[in-house]
Amino acid sequence: AQAPVPANIQAAVDAAFAKYKGLKEGKNADYIPALAKVDPNLFGIAVVTADGKVYSAGDLKTEVSIQSISKVFTMAQVIQEQGMDSIAKRIGVDATGARFNSIIAIEGVRTVVGTGAPEMNPLVNPGAISATSMVTGASKDDVWNKIIGIHNDFAGRSLTVLQDVYKSEADTNQRNQAIGALMFAYGYIKTDWQQAVDLYTKQCSIGVNAKDLATMAATLAFGGKNPVTNKQVMDPAKVPGVLAVMATAGLYDDSGKWLYRTGLPGKSGVGGGLIAVSPGKFGIAVVSPPLDDAGNSVRAQNAIADISNALHGNPLSSP
Numbered sequence: 001a002q003a004p005v006p007a008n009i010q011a012a013v014d015a016a017f018a019k020y021k022g023l024k025e026g027k028n029a030d031y032i033p034a035l036a037k038v039d040p041n042l043f044g045i046a047v048v049t050a051d052g053k054v055y056s057a058g059d060l061k062t063e064v065s066i067q068s069i070s071k072v073f074t075m076a077q078v079i080q081e082q083g084m085d086s087i088a089k090r091i092g093v094d095a096t097g098a099r100f101n102s103i104i105a106i107e108g109v110r111t112v113v114g115t116g117a118p119e120m121n122p123l124v125n126p127g128a129i130s131a132t133s134m135v136t137g138a139s140k141d142d143v144w145n146k147i148i149g150i151h152n153d154f155a156g157r158s159l160t161v162l163q164d165v166y167k168s169e170a171d172t173n174q175r176n177q178a179i180g181a182l183m184f185a186y187g188y189i190k191t192d193w194q195q196a197v198d199l200y201t202k203q204c205s206i207g208v209n210a211k212d213l214a215t216m217a218a219t220l221a222f223g224g225k226n227p228v229t230n231k232q233v234m235d236p237a238k239v240p241g242v243l244a245v246m247a248t249a250g251l252y253d254d255s256g257k258w259l260y261r262t263g264l265p266g267k268s269g270v271g272g273g274l275i276a277v278s279p280g281k282f283g284i285a286v287v288s289p290p291l292d293d294a295g296n297s298v299r300a301q302n303a304i305a306d307i308s309n310a311l312h313g314n315p316l317s318s319p
């Protein structure tokens with residue numbers, strides 16, 4: 001992969017920031033009450049390259065809750081611990097074609113076809129709660145320390161939970177509790193499902209800024225080695241599995257549209273974050289809370305698509 005030229009990266013970041021700063025489309029998520037209160041004008045872009053350099057525009061400091069982007073790193077932890085087959089066999093790696101918190105993903109295929117495994121993956125809620133349940137540990141604290149630990153390693157600093165978001169979601173996550181119970185009933189969760197839902201809710205409340213997210217994306221872009229801290233945080237041979245699931249399901253039921261537009265494995269969260277990975281070239285992230293109907297940040301999708309296009313980031317196109 002040919003590395004993009006620094007001056008071009010900064011120019012592309014600045015241009016996307018200027019172009020989309022005033023874009024008012026989309027709406028903050030409000031099914032988690034704390035998310036409705038986040039400033040919709042918050043907008044930060046960061047690109048991290050192989051040498052650990054950060055190119056940015058806008059707000060790099062303000063933290064949002066990581067939300068569904070955490071699903072990538074908990075999946076990475078399970079794959080790192082238990083191998084590529086663990087996730088593929090227990091949960092699956094196929095698109096659901098349904099919204100991220102749909103129970104159709106659990107029930108649909110059974111109801112329609114009557115046999116066979118449902119279409120599911122670790123980046124939608126049923127599969128994600130199962131992935132959290134698969135992280136091993138002698139106690140709940142042990143499991144949590146591994147989950148926050150892998151997030152810290154990918155981000156290159158110690159992250160903390162945004163307690164107001166955690167409490168707000170824990171008070172209103174009856175739907176995810178139902179998903180956890182159903183997944184337990186069907187045998188996808190073998191351990192305490194209530195613990196899995198709670199830890200999943202907590203991991204979704206980890207606070208991150210645009211720079212953290214871009215560093216996490218860059219660690220995936222460079223074979224599991226964090227280019228800022230130089231720590232190898234994941235076995236390079238296992239990274240393509242993580243990226244494949246992101247390409248399949250990272251933007252929920254709009255994952256196909258996103259892949260068609262950019263070619264980039266990506267992952268969004270309802271806190272307004274979006275990460276994308278151009279393998280061997282860069283990691284990129286945008287934070288901007290207003291979401292489209294599928295639950296993906298509007299400014300983030302536009303900014304990342306433009307910047308990647310300017311930097312020839314699409315891994316599906318020939319050099």
Ligand code: GLN
Nearest residue numbers: 067068100204269270271
């Ligand atoms: N914690 C959120 C939920 O389970 C995450 C959803 C998301 O970011 N898409 O509803």
